[in-house]
Amino acid sequence: MSRFNLTRRGLIKTSAGAAAGLSLPTYLRAQDSGFTNAPTGDTVTLGFNVPQSGPYADEGADELRAFELAVEHLNGEGDGGMLQTFSSQALEGTGILGKRVEFVTGDTQTKSDAARASARSMIEKDGAIMVSGGSSSGVAVAVQALCQEAGIIFMAGLTHSNDTTGKDRKANGFRHFFNSYMSGAALAPILIDQYGADRKAYHLTADYNWGYTTEEAMVSSTEALGWETVNSVKTPLTQTDFSSYIAPVLNSGADVLVLNHYGGNMVNSLTNAVQFGLREAEANGKQFEIVVPLYSELMARGAGENIAGILGSQNWDWKLENQLGERYIGTNAFVQSFGEKYGFPPSQAAHTCYVQTLLYADAVARAGSFQPCAVVEALEGFEFDGLGNGPTLYRAEDHQCFKDVVVVRGKENPENEFDLVEIVEVTPTDQVTYEPDHPQFAGGSLGSCNNGA
């Protein structure tokens, strides 16, 4: 228990201090500069909020590696990575605006409460000026709203649900990763091309927001090109055995199964489907096919050889530049410096986090200020290249990046555990672009940017 030794001098000092403090109500640390957490010394703090425990811990670890690499490059250490290929040359490897970049990390546990607590401690205690990272849309939406309220910038990590830049979009939040709609739009033409236009699809959908938006996107884009949707069934998120959901598929008259699942769900449902012999089955006189809209290397590793021949979409792949050439410049620079530091190629989660950090730093450098509204203005409508995805636009209306989407297929004979997928095709940007008020994204508004002061 604490003991107070109250002296007269101490009392006067304390009350004078308290009176001075109370007479100046302020919001967080905004008072000095007009915006929250304005960096005052010769360093600037970024907050990297990633899942370090829970189902997406592997992705979180990879994101953290990418963040560390990005900070290194911003501070002029290492080989500079994508800074050499980035179309904007505002960054010189001297930190951001001459201030050395430091960072704090936190664990989101893939729970929105824990993620907000961790982000708030970064903002309130560590004085972070920007928060980035995350590996689920629930967390991204929650932290984005928090950053909007506190008046700092949020650079989303891996979040694929339409809502992040749809009904839950915020002026202080930005997403580089692609979304459900883009997956649907990118996959549909290639599915038609590969499997024909007269297919009947059966959807199994994880019973939560991301599942809904992905199903909606897949259904509307495939139906627009002639497919029919036989049935769509919601599966509980906690389901580990999907046999009872797979069994009715073969007799439903469908000849394609779309698994709107992610992470462990997808690994389990795909394994079940393959065990049920769906890959060898024939329906309506055609070979039965399985589609997984959102792919990731880590999931592919989990599903093992079951992934062979299954089509899906990705935001980015480390082999892009090698296989498709100059347009995807930056990819090799990043893969090389990541590989040199950690000994294996980066995942798409790592890529998007690395790029987001660079984009933020660059926006600050171009704006000449850390002030959130200035950064927002610098990012809105920003067109750039050389970050691995080809020419990209940060759209002003919803703060979503528009770029090519990679369609991939599980390799039949992978050479090693990092080379599980092969690139089938790349769907160009204009095919995956939509209006900001598209029905799948309706109901949101950016509001105005918040400086926090």
Next chain:
Amino acid sequence: MLGLRKKDAGLLLLVTVLTVMAPVLLNPFPVDSAMAQFNAGYPDLMQRFVIFGIFAIGFNILFGLTGYLSFGHAAFLGVGSYATIWMMKLLTLNILPGIFMAIVFAALFAVMVGYISLRRSGIYFSILTLAFAQMSYALAYSVLTPITGGETGLQIKPTDTPLLANLEPGEIGRASLFGLEMSQSSIIRMGGWEFTLNVGYYVCAMAMILAFYMAIRIFRSPFGMMLRAVKSNQNRMYYTGLNARPYTLAAFVISGMYAGLAGGLMVAMDTQVGPERMFWTASGEVVLMTILGGAGTLIGPVLGAGMIKYMENIVSKINDQILHTWFAFLPDGLEDAVVAMIYPFVGKGWHLTLGLMFMAVVIFLPGGLLEGGDRIRNAFRRKRTGKEDTAKQRTPAE
């Protein structure tokens, strides 16, 4: 004082002083020092300390007094949170009506769950409450998405226009208490120290002091005595002609209302709700808090809550780079070795540290942290007076 015995009044006073002074006490290190990592005096964490303190105090009224181990208390927290956010979205940004509705809804839900679950005792009761909580979680996560927002939860949006608030179009409402915003803080700088006095924290602190006072009154009342009787031997109570059910149900509902209050405050401090708040691990957490601090004691659960939240928010943020800066004074090889030894226990390994600590407490201090405090105090007293007074030693609760 206030109908309390002298000792209890002293305890209440102590808790009041500690909560009021928390922004200073929890920030013992200057901001620029390396030890600032361990400062816990920032608004978010202080708010969590007291909110989970309330949650644990309420849980302790059920578990500590009647011995009924509910494994689904997070459901009431969640119900309270959803009630508050809807009040704030629809009616007013003032937090009071929202918190009031949180308590009401949690109470109603607790009556329903309690009425059914309390027909069984022991492990069957625990499982029934767990089932209800998981059911609520599943409903909030998917089935009730139109009401609960599903996975992405609910927040206050620019499109929300509460009836009694006059917001500019596009302005995002902020939680307030008669115009005083919860997020407002004043910062006192003294030398290298920085103390943040936050409006929201003091609102929570006030609620916790009230909740604590109520708990003392319940503990010392004839009603509290009845609850203890349920714990020691329910059959004997029935044989003497007393019906225990109304007492246990009342205790269940009261502790549900405490959980609702905590849930409402959580939304008032940070205007968002997600369904994970109702997940069974959240229910388990409050059990851990209570046992860690000392079940059946007054202040124990609050200490336990503080301990767990401190670990979760402070220890989890120590990453290997911070460790390297701490041990930079050691020769290179030794530095790496020391860091490699400590690293599994901090950062993402905080669960491990917490688990070890929990095991140690349960094995060596069955009465929780509070028993540890008592033992230390007794050891000193013994040294001073030179004689052992074992008769006065507190018997550990469960």
